[in-house]
Amino acid sequence: MMPAKALSLRTALGLTLILAALDQLSKIAIVYGVGDFGAGFATHETRHILPFLDFTLIWNYGISYGLFAEGGDGGRYALIILSVVAIGVFIYLMRGAENARLSLAYACIAGGALGNLIDRLWHGAVVDFISLHAAGYYWYVFNLADIWITFAVIILIYDALRDR
Numbered sequence: 124m125m126p127a128k129a130l131s132l133r134t135a136l137g138l139t140l141i142l143a144a145l146d147q148l149s150k151i152a153i154v155y156g157v158g159d160f161g162a163g164f165a166t167h168e169t170r171h172i173l174p175f176l177d178f179t180l181i182w183n184y185g186i187s188y189g190l191f192a193e194g195g196d197g198g199r200y201a202l203i204i205l206s207v208v209a210i211g212v213f214i215y216l217m218r219g220a221e222n223a224r225l226s227l228a229y230a231c232i233a234g235g236a237l238g239n240l241i242d243r244l245w246h247g248a249v250v251d252f253i254s255l256h257a258a259g260y261y262w263y264v265f266n267l268a269d270i271w272i273t274f275a276v277i278i279l280i281y282d283a284l285r286d287r
Contacts, residue, residue, distance in 0.1 A: 130226035135217040138227070142234025146267040147241055150250040153180055164252070175257050181264045182248040199243060206240040209233075224282050231275035238268035 130138070156163035164170070164180035171177050184199070213233040220226040242249040251264040 127223035129220040129222055132218055135226045135230045138230040139234040142231060142271050143237040146238030149267050153252045154250055175255060177254040178252050179254045179264055181251040183251045184248045199247060203243050206236050210236050224278050228275040228278040231271040235268035235271035
C-alpha cells in the first residue's frame with residue numbers, strides 16, 4: 124500500500140499554526156484563567172483533574188526535563204534562536220516531504236516549537252502544566268507542544284522502520 128501523498132505546503136503550514144494556537148490557548152487558560160480555571164494558576168499550584176492527571180503550573184526556563192535552565196538571558200536567547208532555526212528547518216522539510224506521515228510529523232514539530240517559542244518570547248520561559256501520575260510515580264510536567272513533538276518523533280521512527 125502506497126503512503127498518502129504529502130500534504131501541500133499550505134495545508135502543512137495551516138496545521139502548524141493550528142497546533143501552535145491550541146497549545147497557546149491551553150496555556151492562556153492555565154496562566155490567566157478561563158472558564159473553570161477562574162483567575163488562573165499560581166506557580167506550582169496543582170488542581171486534580173482525573174485520578175492520573177493534575178494540572179500544575181511550572182515555568183520551564185530550559186528545555187525538556189528543565190535541562191539547561193541555568194543559562195540566564197544568554198541561554199534564553201540561545202533557545203530562541205535554536206527554536207527559530209528548527210522551525211525554519213521543518214518548514215523547509217515540509218516542502219519536500221515524501222508522504223503525508225512526514226508532512227504531519229514536520230508540521231507537529233514546527234507547531235510545537237512555535238508554541239514554546241511564543242512562550243519564551245512572551246513569558247521568558249515555557250509554560251508547562253500537564254502532570255501525569257500513577258501509583259505514586261510522577262512524569263515530568265509538560266504541555267501540548269511537547270505532545271505534538273513527541274507524536275512527531277513517533278511518526279518519524281515509525282516511518283524510518285517501515286521503510287526497512
